[in-house]
Amino acid sequence: MAHIPIPEGLPGIRGLFAFRPETAKPLCDLAEVLLHTPGILSMADRELIATYVSAQNDCFYCQTSHGAIAAWHLGGNEQLVGEVKRDFANAAISEKLKALLVIAGKVRQGGKSVSAEDVERAQREGASDLEIHDTVLIAAAFCMYNRYVDGLATWTPENSEGYRQRAAYVAENGYLGIPAIAGKA
Amino acid sequence: MPHISLPEGLPGILGPMAFRPETAKPLNELADILLRGPSTLSPSERELIATYVSARNDCFFCQTVHGAVAAHHLGGNEQLVLDVKRAPAEADVSDKLKALLAIAGKVQRGGKFVDSEDIARARDLGATDLEIHDTVLIAAAFSMYNRYVDGLATWAPEDPERYREQGARLAQQGYATVTEGATAATR
Numbered sequence: 084m085a086h087i088p089i090p091e092g093l094p095g096i097r098g099l100f101a102f103r104p105e106t107a108k109p110l111c112d113l114a115e116v117l118l119h120t121p122g123i124l125s126m127a128d129r130e131l132i133a134t135y136v137s138a139q140n141d142c143f144y145c146q147t148s149h150g151a152i153a154a155w156h157l158g159g160n161e162q163l164v165g166e167v168k169r170d171f172a173n174a175a176i177s178e179k180l181k182a183l184l185v186i187a188g189k190v191r192q193g194g195k196s197v198s199a200e201d202v203e204r205a206q207r208e209g210a211s212d213l214e215i216h217d218t219v220l221i222a223a224a225f226c227m228y229n230r231y232v233d234g235l236a237t238w239t240p241e242n243s244e245g246y247r248q249r250a251a252y253v254a255e256n257g258y259l260g261i262p263a264i265a266g267k268a
Numbered sequence: 269m270p271h272i273s274l275p276e277g278l279p280g281i282l283g284p285m286a287f288r289p290e291t292a293k294p295l296n297e298l299a300d301i302l303l304r305g306p307s308t309l310s311p312s313e314r315e316l317i318a319t320y321v322s323a324r325n326d327c328f329f330c331q332t333v334h335g336a337v338a339a340h341h342l343g344g345n346e347q348l349v350l351d352v353k354r355a356p357a358e359a360d361v362s363d364k365l366k367a368l369l370a371i372a373g374k375v376q377r378g379g380k381f382v383d384s385e386d387i388a389r390a391r392d393l394g395a396t397d398l399e400i401h402d403t404v405l406i407a408a409a410f411s412m413y414n415r416y417v418d419g420l421a422t423w424a425p426e427d428p429e430r431y432r433e434q435g436a437r438l439a440q441q442g443y444a445t446v447t448e449g450a451t452a453a454t455r
Contacts, residue, residue, distance in 0.1 A: 087397040103401055223416040226412055236384075
């Protein structure tokens, strides 16, 4: 049971968005810019970073929902999402994304864990300053979203089909509409 | 030196915010709502929660600037800010705020550490559902801001007077306004 009475039937962060629409707006705006606005990193790469950080933080809802969005962007390749969560160094992804995932993992432990060598490695593999910036902020932001979802003990369904359906909607429409439709479970 | 090329002369989070205004906007909106928006928690209580979490995350810039904002709201009582950072259970703050700081400290370690006893204790001392919600989200948000500031190895000035001035400005004008003013010149 959630720690506070949030509207029923809304899983994970969506219940919290309905409980407090004022904070839902900037939280969704941030997710939209970081994950769903055309950029240099593909949407799949950015969702994989979010999924990896959420898995490391053991947040079931975030790693499952963003993992499903990543898989949608990857043409349904759930196997690759699983590999990135388990052992990204041996996953079939670019060396640049591996270097960015190293940075994301360090940010998750704490900002000071990121070393100049980590950043140089990513730059050698072709990462731009903007890509490194966004990787750090995606990882930091999911350290927030994960704590928000688990810190209030929100309800998280286990049925993966629900996450797949939801993922297709978010992957196509983005994050901005989520607070408005929060009431329509 | 910062890990990426950031506009020079801007301390802490202001460098990355000038570098990426698209993300600065929601980050500042979130801070303004959580720390300065309508709430039954006073601005000083909310800034103390932010300062405490930032201290636990060892983020010098965030704990110093938000500590300065808290002290400004507290009529310049920097000692109380230090007491809260060092040992909130023994600081001269309300029992309700102590219970909320305990929740914030759990969130800082990880969301799953918050248990129903922590929540029941806060509620017994008068905390509302919205206050508990906002405490969790402030602690979670500073677990983000701290990592953003330190993960890019941003520059932070050491002179306490600069933070006192910035703390007064932020307390009076808010996060979006001050950031916009400070970063506009770099664009």
